[in-house]
Amino acid sequence: MPRRDKRPDRPLHLTAICTVRVLEKLVWASDRPSACSECGQTLQALEDLGGFCALCGQIFCRHHLVIRKGVPNCAACEELRRRKENEGAVSQADVERVVRLIGNDLFQTIGAGHESIAEEAAVRIQLFCDDLESFEQRVVDDVQQSVHDDFVDTSWPACEEHPNHPLWYSDGWWRCELLGRRVAPLGRLRRGAG
Numbered sequence: 212m213p214r215r216d217k218r219p220d221r222p223l224h225l226t227a228i229c230t231v232r233v234l235e236k237l238v239w240a241s242d243r244p245s246a247c248s249e250c251g252q253t254l255q256a257l258e259d260l261g262g263f264c265a266l267c268g269q270i271f272c273r274h275h276l277v278i279r280k281g282v283p284n285c286a287a288c289e290e291l292r293r294r295k296e297n298e299g300a301v302s303q304a305d306v307e308r309v310v311r312l313i314g315n316d317l318f319q320t321i322g323a324g325h326e327s328i329a330e331e332a333a334v335r336i337q338l339f340c341d342d343l344e345s346f347e348q349r350v351v352d353d354v355q356q357s358v359h360d361d362f363v364d365t366s367w368p369a370c371e372e373h374p375n376h377p378l379w380y381s382d383g384w385w386r387c388e389l390l391g392r393r394v395a396p397l398g399r400l401r402r403g404a405g
């Protein structure tokens with residue numbers, strides 16, 4: 212397990228989840244040993260591994276990857292990231308609004324401690340999103356996928372009429388697809404209703 216003191220800016224569970232994903236990729240492509248794209252260090256031990264840069268997708272050792280708001284980037288991509296964050300189609304205010312709304316839905320339905328999933332998704336997707344309309348949808352879909360994949364709650368957010376299926380998000384609403392019914396707008400799920 213990665214140690215928390217190495218990544219004070221990052222919640223432990225996210226580090227663990229991402230490390231598992233990084234390792235899966237490494238194992239999958241393990242015909243040759245992976246090395247840090249900057250310093251060339253061979254990345255065999257878990258504690259050497261930083262992860263993949265969210266922008267260029269290359270792999271780096273832990274010394275050559277910066278993680279801000281749960282999203283890693285390499286030194287070469289730092290300027291590009293700042294530009295996308297500050298001048299892109301999706302503003303910081305948009306990111307904060309979506310994080311707050313999804314964070315509220317997570318908190319109301321599965322409790323505290325999962326808000327960082329929303330932040331990581333929004334901050335990462337902002338870097339690749341050219342229009343505000345699709346941004347919200349993509350972040351919600353991504354958060355829902357993470358909550359399912361990481362077994363936090365495999366039917367999140369559960370439909371109150373049919374607890375075994377999740378609500379799906381489209382056009383600004385959480386919906387029960389079985390009844391074709393709107394349940395709640397983003398950020399308005401309630402415990403027992405989601």
Ligand SMILES: [Zn+2]
Pocket residue numbers: 247248249250251252271272273274275
């Ligand atoms: Zn390195």
Ligand SMILES: [Zn+2]
Pocket residue numbers: 264265266267268269284285286287288
């Ligand atoms: Zn990079």
Ligand SMILES: [Zn+2]
Pocket residue numbers: 370371372373376387388389390
């Ligand atoms: Zn339903």
